[in-house]
Amino acid sequence: MKYIEEFRQHELAVKLAKAIEAEADSSRQYNLMEFCGGHTHAIFRYGVQDLMPENVRFVHGPGCPVCVLPIARIDNAIELVERHDVILCTYGDMLRVPASGRKSLIKVKANGGDVRMVYSTQDALRIARENPERQVVFFAIGFETTTPPTAVALKQAKAEGLKNFTIFCNHVLTPAAIQNILESPEVRELGSVSIDGFFGPSHVSSVIGSRPYEFFAEEFGKPVVIAGFEPLDVMQSALMLIRQLNEGRHEVENEYTRVVTREGNTKAQALVAEVMELRRSFEWRGLGLVPYSALKIKEAYAEFDAERRFELQPSDATDVKGCECPAILRGTKKPTDCKLFGTVCTPENPKGSCMVSSEGACAAYWTYGRFRKPEDKQNSTKESAA
């Protein structure tokens, strides 16, 4: 696998680890938030924390689209299947996310609901073409990376005049969420969370570019390094963040230059802008209502909007009692701080969304890092790593 293995080489990792150790000031702590679930997954899967000095800590952020979707929206998706008898096309990760009343899409499917796992919007369009007598809804979720394919599907559906295809749009925006975390009282006033710098998302940035981060690097005085998803990318970016912090800088730097530019993919941006617009506010699990943090389908494409066609109403669903997903998503608690973690909430039987997706902090923590002892660095998870 050329062009991938190069970014996973042990020898380079060891060199980088030495460089980080030399750069990091042992008299201080570095708390670096990886916003994106892709980074969380890489850190755990490759054991990146084991190569970091004790005082460099990864704080897991809310950048997992499955994790941040509030229960109310999953309830809406279930309503589409159970009340409106639609064929619901969804990405696989959504199937097991718990909804209200102990339901989930996978349980709805087991009860005879027509829920189909797809790999792309094109699969959903094909299903709509093949089932002209049924209503087909694509459950669109994700950050800026998955938005352009949804936009393409909207345009295709319109061009083909599909009468039985709609999109349940749940696309959310990264910069708004980062800003929300930085403005949260826990970070700003109480000081209970200290986040010194950010790993910027890689795939998201390939679409939006690095420019959108410039505002809060400046405004909040926090360095941002756009980082690729491979483990060497994460280490190189950590080194760049530590260097900025040591030098008192707070700039947007780009480690992922092989893909990301300052302006991003302007063609994709224009495509999205053509069919979608900002929502005034959107609920995030963990963050609550975040202004201008999500997209909705424009009036011109209203006939392809499942929310309009099926008149979906927001439910007043609340999270499972005792579930710390909200605090974990804000970075104020670790998975092991949650009473449900590993007792009633496991990947086999998830109670909270962070335990569902492999990019969720709880699932990654459980799968790759659980029960490692601080003193046993090679074979176990450092508690501070969480």
Add this chain to the structure above:
Amino acid sequence: MSAVVKRFPQRLDTRQGQVDMTHGSGGRAMAQLIDALFVKYFDNDLLRQSNDQAAFNVDAGRMVMSTDGHVISPLFFPGGDIGGLAVHGTVNDVAMSGAKPLYLSAGFILEEGFPLSDLERIVESMAKASKEAGVPVVTGDTKVVEKGKGDGVFITTTGVGIVPEGVNISGDLARPGDVILVNGTMGDHGVAIMSSRENLEFETTIESDSAALHTLVAEMVSVAPDIHCLRDPTRGGLATTLNELAMQSNVGMRLRETDIPIKPEVSAACELLGLDPLYVANEGKLICICPAKDAKAVLDVMKSHPLGEDAVIIGEVVEDEHSFVQMETAFGGGRVVDWIAGEQLPRIC
């Protein structure tokens, strides 16, 4: 002049014909299906007796018995089909006790409307696999379910075998200090299946590794009767099977990622789909756990067998109160290699 009385006036139409409810009703149509397909291809003395059971003599000793249901989709895939798989799966389950597999039974659940041409292809492939393995199908059963109540064909096979004297292989016998071996590359079968699934078709040269492993096992057991555990890492892949063994034996395991053989094409396909090859199914692979003193002899004999050319030691059994399977990653860190949770689903972003 009297005409020859044919048992079945019209021959079974294996070109255009389809399974219908009469094929499971116990009447003449069912008898014809059995005669023209199952007896024809599986042909052996025991089956030809046409009894509801097969009677045979066995040597004194310890017998093993195993059963396995096969519901794979798609039925035909690169490197195999449900028929061959149904034979290999059960032969392997019997062989993982160190036993020599002797006989198989086969139960078919057919869906109304299933093309007889496909059924013939499957039975032919099954017969070929059974012949190659030297393990005949000596009894069977056929049922037909209504259209929509099955998925073409489901096959359940049961196998019996005899364990050689002095061999005691079981999942609870792994001990700290033992070494862990595999006979080849991981994840081939699962990737071959995924490449041919609807929605997901992608071009690959990967073929299923579906194979009967009993001759390999026989050679391994002959050089090292003291092998502790054998198991084929099918559903859930290497990771899940090692976790089963760790839990059964109440031990931990330490693997080295760099030693686990994975074909570059399999890695690449998994990378693309967001899967971890350690959790992807195999159908012609085994995990062997044996005392360190036997490791070299076992490895040598594996490597000299066609189904073990890529055999390698991938790690060791250790003491661990949590029964964790842990791995030193190629990158240089450590991680827990946990049980699979649900189906492995592709990442979405």
